[in-house]
Amino acid sequence: MVTTSEIQSLLTSGGTVIGTDGDKIGKVGQVFLDDVSGNPEWVTASTGLFGTAESFIPLTQATVQGDQIVVPYDKAKVKGAPRVEDSDGHLSETEEAELYRYYGLDYTSGYDSTTTAGVDTTTTGLASTTGGTDVNEHGTVGHDTSGPTTDSAMTRSEEQLHVGTERVQTGRARLRKYVVTEQQTATVPVSHEEVRLEREPITDANIGDALDGPAISEEEHEVVLTEERPVVAKETVPVERVRLDTDVVTEQQTVTENVRKEEIELGGDSDTRRGTTGR
Numbered sequence: 001m002v003t004t005s006e007i008q009s010l011l012t013s014g015g016t017v018i019g020t021d022g023d024k025i026g027k028v029g030q031v032f033l034d035d036v037s038g039n040p041e042w043v044t045a046s047t048g049l050f051g052t053a054e055s056f057i058p059l060t061q062a063t064v065q066g067d068q069i070v071v072p073y074d075k076a077k078v079k080g081a082p083r084v085e086d087s088d089g090h091l092s093e094t095e096e097a098e099l100y101r102y103y104g105l106d107y108t109s110g111y112d113s114t115t116t117a118g119v120d121t122t123t124t125g126l127a128s129t130t131g132g133t134d135v136n137e138h139g140t141v142g143h144d145t146s147g148p149t150t151d152s153a154m155t156r157s158e159e160q161l162h163v164g165t166e167r168v169q170t171g172r173a174r175l176r177k178y179v180v181t182e183q184q185t186a187t188v189p190v191s192h193e194e195v196r197l198e199r200e201p202i203t204d205a206n207i208g209d210a211l212d213g214p215a216i217s218e219e220e221h222e223v224v225l226t227e228e229r230p231v232v233a234k235e236t237v238p239v240e241r242v243r244l245d246t247d248v249v250t251e252q253q254t255v256t257e258n259v260r261k262e263e264i265e266l267g268g269d270s271d272t273r274r275g276t277t278g279r
Helices: 004-013 075-079 093-102 207-211
Strands: 016-018 024-034 040-046 054-058 063-065 068-070 116-120
Touching (some): 024 075, 054 075, 054 093
Parallel strands (some): 016 068
Antiparallel strands (some): 016 024, 024 040
């Protein structure tokens, strides 16, 4: 059982709720005390988006280790606990019974734990102690709660929405080089030699060549023919450099979340109302 002195020390240093697997469940939000015994009975942990939601955890089997409350449940179990939208410093009998059933604990309606005194760690906490415990004139722990423990002033609190960003991995991009084969066609002019028979009459200019040799004979003349053929050569040359780079694109996204705040209104007989004084 967690004691009030342990809670006081925890709230002073700022506490964290740890699950059975050693993982952090959330930061301590509020501690609820039993109206009869004054013992800590429930703790809330901030488990929602940006810590805006609170889940109730029983302290029956919890232990305090330094600035940590260790509970026998994991984070998934705690996040799935029934929600109490507006505890107003107290849990109703129905709400508390539902929470007990969820955590598999026995709940006796005759045991007066249906209303608990909430200690808000962001406001009064357990300050102004007497003998290590903040006990008021009604014999209960904590002030500023509804009912008989209210002191001469109320503290009005509200939740504030803090929106931030976190960087997460969305995908991977990679460069891969591979070889493909394609056909290219080029046209190149080529030439070749062909035989053409030429005949020329005997003239004074060639009569000497015509009479050079026997009058009648057999001869052969040979001409070597040539042609051009296409020759293909390939060489590898660098054509470009390719690399991966990233661009940061900023866009606006709207985040919607419920935040709670306390309102204070004046009640009483009409002749006792004298207006309000603002400071």
